[in-house]
Amino acid sequence: MAELTFQTLAFREKDSFLAVDLLQAFSTKIPIKELESIAPCKIKDKHTLAFSGISQEKAETKFSFLLAKYLPQLKTKLTGNKATYVHKNSGIHLIGNVAFGIVYRESSIIEIKPVTSCNLDCVYCSISEGLSSKKNDFVVEKDYLIEELQKLIGFVGEPIEVHIGVQGEPFMYAQMEELFADLEGMENVHTVSIDTNGTFLNKEKIDCFSRFKKLQLNLSLDAIDKEIAKKVAGTKSYSIEHVKEVIAHAAEKMPKTPIVAPVLTQGWNENEMEKIIIWIKTLKKQPILGIQNFLRYKTGRMPAKTEEISWDDFYQRIETWEKKHNIKLKLSKEDFHIKETRPLPKPFQVGDVVKAELICVDRFPGASLAVARGRTISVPQCEFKEGKKIKVKILRDKHNVFVGQKIS
Numbered sequence: 001m002a003e004l005t006f007q008t009l010a011f012r013e014k015d016s017f018l019a020v021d022l023l024q025a026f027s028t029k030i031p032i033k034e035l036e037s038i039a040p041c042k043i044k045d046k047h048t049l050a051f052s053g054i055s056q057e058k059a060e061t062k063f064s065f066l067l068a069k070y071l072p073q074l075k076t077k078l079t080g081n082k083a084t085y086v087h088k089n090s091g092i093h094l095i096g097n098v099a100f101g102i103v104y105r106e107s108s109i110i111e112i113k114p115v116t117s118c119n120l121d122c123v124y125c126s127i128s129e130g131l132s133s134k135k136n137d138f139v140v141e142k143d144y145l146i147e148e149l150q151k152l153i154g155f156v157g158e159p160i161e162v163h164i165g166v167q168g169e170p171f172m173y174a175q176m177e178e179l180f181a182d183l184e185g186m187e188n189v190h191t192v193s194i195d196t197n198g199t200f201l202n203k204e205k206i207d208c209f210s211r212f213k214k215l216q217l218n219l220s221l222d223a224i225d226k227e228i229a230k231k232v233a234g235t236k237s238y239s240i241e242h243v244k245e246v247i248a249h250a251a252e253k254m255p256k257t258p259i260v261a262p263v264l265t266q267g268w269n270e271n272e273m274e275k276i277i278i279w280i281k282t283l284k285k286q287p288i289l290g291i292q293n294f295l296r297y298k299t300g301r302m303p304a305k306t307e308e309i310s311w312d313d314f315y316q317r318i319e320t321w322e323k324k325h326n327i328k329l330k331l332s333k334e335d336f337h338i339k340e341t342r343p344l345p346k347p348f349q350v351g352d353v354v355k356a357e358l359i360c361v362d363r364f365p366g367a368s369l370a371v372a373r374g375r376t377i378s379v380p381q382c383e384f385k386e387g388k389k390i391k392v393k394i395l396r397d398k399h400n401v402f403v404g405q406k407i408s
Contacts, residue, residue: 002051002059010046023174026083028074038062076137084360087141094148096376096402099167099363100138105399106343109161114140118168121234124265124294129168135363142175146182164194171200184212198243210253217258224275251287258287265294277325290331347373358388377402
């Protein structure tokens with residue numbers, strides 16, 4: 001009898017397939033016939049497969065090959081979108097792409113992105129993420145992410161903040177608590193901040209996370225009115241009462257004071273801003289409140305009835321509310337103690353022509369991800385063919401994010 005147990009995988013039978021769930025939010029399936037070709041098999045528990053009449057070593061080897069065959073068919077369970085698992089043996093590097101892995105902007109804040117996808121459909125989303133998205137998703141192996149992050153922190157050589165700012169909702173990542181624990185133990189990390197819509201949190205989770213002294217929760221709150229909040233979130237299932245409860249509890253329990261960050265979106269919630277301020281001031285312990293201005297992005301949603309508010313108009317409104325309610329609302333770089341840090345050497349720069357290998361599809365339709373010299377390169381308008389060698393002209397290298405154009 002051979003038993004294979006996995007921490008990040010869960011198994012269930014579905015019709016004539018073995019459904020394999022990866023980190024809860026992602027899934028692929030293996031035909032039972034192919035599984036039985038290894039040896040007679042049964043699900044011992046949700047994380048364990050038991051094979052009879054085969055050695056442990058052979059079972060591990062054969063199932064690994066089978067899993068590798070069907071992982072490219074991974075999908076996000078919430079949306080059905082294609083998903084890519086980025087792990088140490090995937091050949092996909094963690095620096096170079098803005099959507100996943102590590103983004104180092106040569107400042108004292110290093111961004112990490114373990115997952116994409118979101119359970120909301122916010123009208124102002126700058127990257128059009130959410131329930132209506134058709135983009136390819138990414139999920140990153142925790143140990144791989146930590147290992148590469150430690151290398152970068154060692155290179156920077158001074159205390160930094162790690163910011164978990166994903167393209168979507170970070171708490172869709174099943175190992176977030178374990179990730180917090182790893183980051184908490186890093187000597188040169190003084191703060192671990194995370195942007196979240198709060199929908200996956202509750203009082204019990206907040207109580208659990210309160211043991212992390214470095215953790216800073218940055219929470220979305222875009223309206224007080226229930227119906228307006230649902231419209232801004234883009235889904236009828238959104239509960240503003242739940243999110244308010246999470247914010248109030250986090251403000252009392254978390255060692256670091258949470259930040260609440262409404263996005264002022266003209267035509268949707270401009271009349272909700274003062275309601276949010278008034279509600280925040282009723283709390284026993286107040287979070288930091290920092291109102292943001294909606295901006296249009298090429299990759300973002302363009303709400304039909306929304307116009308950008310000029311910065312002069314925006315700051316005038318902020319100043320009026322600050323004076324009226326005696327509260328600080330405008331946050332700056334100084335509030336986050338951001339400073340420039342040691343630049344990371346770039347293996348290629350704008351204008352360089354690089355030989356690269358296609359490794360997987362990128363986030364947007366018709367785009368591929370290539371790898372070269374320890375970095376990933378986004379290549380728009382490039383059909384993906386696994387392992388194909390191409391020449392890429394580098395069009396962008398800012399902030400160690402690389403975009404190129406296929407030239408052969």
